[in-house]
Amino acid sequence: MASAQTAASATNVATLKATRLWLSAGLEPADRDALVRECGDVRAVRAGTPLLREGAKTDVLHVLLDGWAARYTVMADGSRFISALALPGDVCDLDALRFDQLNYGVTMLSAGTVIVLPRKRVDELLTSHPAIARALWSLALAENTILTTWTASIARRSAQGRLAHLLCELLLRLQVVGKATGNSYDFPMTQEHLADALGLTPVHINRTLQSLRSTGAITLQNRRVTICNWEALRGLCNFNPRYLHLETVHTEFARTLSSTRSLGSESLPPPSRPKLVLKI
Amino acid sequence: MASAQTAASATNVATLKATRLWLSAGLEPADRDALVRECGDVRAVRAGTPLLREGAKTDVLHVLLDGWAARYTVMADGSRFISALALPGDVCDLDALRFDQLNYGVTMLSAGTVIVLPRKRVDELLTSHPAIARALWSLALAENTILTTWTASIARRSAQGRLAHLLCELLLRLQVVGKATGNSYDFPMTQEHLADALGLTPVHINRTLQSLRSTGAITLQNRRVTICNWEALRGLCNFNPRYLHLETVHTEFARTLSSTRSLGSESLPPPSRPKLVLKI
DNA sequence: CGCCAGATTGACACGGCTCAAGCGGTGTGG
DNA sequence: CCACACCGCTTGAGCCGTGTCAATCTGGCG
Numbered sequence: 001m002a003s004a005q006t007a008a009s010a011t012n013v014a015t016l017k018a019t020r021l022w023l024s025a026g027l028e029p030a031d032r033d034a035l036v037r038e039c040g041d042v043r044a045v046r047a048g049t050p051l052l053r054e055g056a057k058t059d060v061l062h063v064l065l066d067g068w069a070a071r072y073t074v075m076a077d078g079s080r081f082i083s084a085l086a087l088p089g090d091v092c093d094l095d096a097l098r099f100d101q102l103n104y105g106v107t108m109l110s111a112g113t114v115i116v117l118p119r120k121r122v123d124e125l126l127t128s129h130p131a132i133a134r135a136l137w138s139l140a141l142a143e144n145t146i147l148t149t150w151t152a153s154i155a156r157r158s159a160q161g162r163l164a165h166l167l168c169e170l171l172l173r174l175q176v177v178g179k180a181t182g183n184s185y186d187f188p189m190t191q192e193h194l195a196d197a198l199g200l201t202p203v204h205i206n207r208t209l210q211s212l213r214s215t216g217a218i219t220l221q222n223r224r225v226t227i228c229n230w231e232a233l234r235g236l237c238n239f240n241p242r243y244l245h246l247e248t249v250h251t252e253f254a255r256t257l258s259s260t261r262s263l264g265s266e267s268l269p270p271p272s273r274p275k276l277v278l279k280i
Numbered sequence: 281m282a283s284a285q286t287a288a289s290a291t292n293v294a295t296l297k298a299t300r301l302w303l304s305a306g307l308e309p310a311d312r313d314a315l316v317r318e319c320g321d322v323r324a325v326r327a328g329t330p331l332l333r334e335g336a337k338t339d340v341l342h343v344l345l346d347g348w349a350a351r352y353t354v355m356a357d358g359s360r361f362i363s364a365l366a367l368p369g370d371v372c373d374l375d376a377l378r379f380d381q382l383n384y385g386v387t388m389l390s391a392g393t394v395i396v397l398p399r400k401r402v403d404e405l406l407t408s409h410p411a412i413a414r415a416l417w418s419l420a421l422a423e424n425t426i427l428t429t430w431t432a433s434i435a436r437r438s439a440q441g442r443l444a445h446l447l448c449e450l451l452l453r454l455q456v457v458g459k460a461t462g463n464s465y466d467f468p469m470t471q472e473h474l475a476d477a478l479g480l481t482p483v484h485i486n487r488t489l490q491s492l493r494s495t496g497a498i499t500l501q502n503r504r505v506t507i508c509n510w511e512a513l514r515g516l517c518n519f520n521p522r523y524l525h526l527e528t529v530h531t532e533f534a535r536t537l538s539s540t541r542s543l544g545s546e547s548l549p550p551p552s553r554p555k556l557v558l559k560i
Numbered sequence: 561c562g563c564c565a566g567a568t569t570g571a572c573a574c575g576g577c578t579c580a581a582g583c584g585g586t587g588t589g590g
Numbered sequence: 591c592c593a594c595a596c597c598g599c600t601t602g603a604g605c606c607g608t609g610t611c612a613a614t615c616t617g618g619c620g
Contacts, residue, residue, distance in 0.1 A: 071428075073428070073429075073432050075432065075436050075437070075518070076518035079436050081431075081432040081435050081436050083428045083431055083432060084428070094421065094424070095421045095424060095425060097417065097421065098414075098417055098418050098421045099421065099425075099525055101522070102425075103425060103428070103429065103520075103522060103523040104428065126413070127410055127413075130407055133406070133407075133413070134378075137377065137378055137420075138378050140417075140420055140421070140424070141374065141375045141377065141378045141379065141420070142378075143424065144374070144375065144420070144423065144424055144427065145375060145379075145382075145383060147424065147427050147428065147431065148351075148353070148363045148364070148383070148384065148427065149353075149383065150431060151361075151363055151427065151430065151431040151434065152353050152355065152361040152363060154431065154434055154435050154479065155361050155434050155478075155479030156355050156359050156361050156479060157355070158575080158576095159575080159576070190597090190598065190599090191598070191599070192598080198435075199434065199435030199436060200576075200577090201576075201577055201578080202598090202599085203576090203577075203578080203579095203600090203601090204575085204576055204577070206599065206600060206601085207576090207600090207601090208576095210600090238355070238356035240383075242381070242383060243383040245379055438607080439607080439608075470565085470566065470567090471566075471567065472566080480608075480609090481608075481609055481610080482566090482567085483568085483569090483608090483609075483610080483611095484607085484608055484609070486567065486568060486569085487568090487569090487608095489567095490568090
């Protein structure tokens with residue numbers, strides 16, 4: 001019992017170190033300990049495990065230590081939409097901090113482990129440990145930005161562009177938490193999941209994937225993605241990683257970024273002629 | 281000078297009372313005063329005034345006292361996307377609380393007035409006044425939810441559904457801050473704006489608007505929207521206002537909601553058969 | 561009166577959807 | 591160890607919602 005307890009605790013510390021929550025605010029040791037002490041409930045979960053059902057009441061937050069989770073909504077006509085992917089280090093259901101009934105469900109896309117934190121405790125930590133509050137703010141705002149970019153992608157990009165953009169984003173986010181090896185990463189999503197995340201149909205995802213593969217930009221087999229040609233993939237969607245705010249979160253992967261970072265908003269090469277006159 | 285100062289201050293208090301920021305957390309008088317004292321810089325702005333340019337550095341937050349603003353992104357091909365609408369009481373650029381370079385621009389859609397708050401001050405308020413921190417958290421999380429719903433709408437609804445949903449959402453959000461009269465409200469957006477907000481083209485917005493009008497559900501003329509048949513409009517998009525978390529924010533409009541609230545997640549009438557088998 | 565932004569209309573093209581069939585791996589019970 | 595079932599992936603054919611292009615109309619305003 002006791003040994004299991006400490007083992008679990010040790011795992012927490014080790015794994016938490018890899019999380020964005022952990023890294024994002026440079027917590028003081030005292031704060032870190034406070035946070036870790038809260039991690040009483042660590043659960044190993046299998047793929048498909050629901051963390052939160054749609055419309056259900058909640059009073060806990062789920063922090064992903066390992067594995068992928070999807071935040072989804074089922075529309076009235078029965079179609080499904082995946083509004084966010086939670087990767088290791090992400091909070092799956094931040095809204096639960098304030099609302100006791102969310103408008104989405106959360107489910108595991110792969111096996112993994114999660115920390116279950118009572119909302120009330122998090123709330124207390126927020127006031128007692130300003131550094132934790134800062135970390136959570138960063139997380140919430142970064143999530144907001146990611147969602148905004150995601151939305152723009154769905155609204156204004158072609159199927160190929162959306163797919164390319166998602167794969168680029170996932171590579172960087174996974175690199176930051178040490179879950180990518182070089183330019184490839186384990187990818188637990190099915191084509192149906194992809195369709196639901198990008199606002200397309202599975203059939204069309206299939207064809208789009210094929211066209212992406214045929215360009216040699218990526219490889220996807222055995223549930224693993226490899227970005228063979230980053231520049232090509234990036235070019236397909238004009239990926240600009242600034243929105244991820246990785247600098248705020250981590251600095252280690254400047255390498256990967258540096259090649260891309262030069263594409264800051266200012267220095268965009270004159271693209272194909274703008275279609276719309278830009279005046280709001 | 282001094283009188284202008286106090287006049288501006290009085291306006292603040294009066295108008296702020298109508299804002300979500302104000303109402304959402306039931307601030308104590310002391311907190312309210314602290315917040316109001318910060319509102320040194322109140323600007324009257326005209327339609328089209330940019331509050332924040334894309335990719336520019338910022339160190340201030342803009343709180344809308346009156347008027348509409350749009351948060352937009354320009355894609356590489358020159359097309360534009362409006363990722364959020366800020367209404368009176370909303371914070372236009374919350375991300376600036378943590379990041380000094382945002383990935384969107386903000387511009388006024390109508391004339392209005394804004395409070396300009398230095399990020400640093402807000403940051404201080406956050407730690408010194410827990411109630412303000414709570415209010416801002418609610419705002420940030422509610423915004424997140426709205427964005428999620430918006431995204432789902434774009435990803436999975438038809439043009440008509442998207443339009444209907446947006447008009448429903450705007451009615452409720454405006455009612456909450458007292459900017460709607462009955463079932464109608466001033467509507468400063470052009471059809472091009474609508475197109476950019478819903479991921480469509482202006483031409484198609486035009487046709488969709490006509491079809492909506494022809495059903496008798498709405499009226500849109502002279503920059504004013506009237507919802508003639510709420511039930512019909514709601515039916516077109518299965519609008520469920522729960523995601524707005526209005527109860528957390530305001531309770532006065534229970535009337536309008538009550539008719540809709542009954543459509544809670546549990547009691548959804550069996551819709552047309554689900555197209556997908558729902559298992560994640 | 562002339563100008564201009566925004567709204568409208570028509571004709572046509574095309575990206576992505578639908579429906580439907582078939583394929584391959586893998587887990588499971590007999 | 592086979593047979594079946596099931597899930598996820600593929601492929602084909604045809605349709606339809608929305609985009610594109612281009613012209614015209616309208617109302618407000620200088």
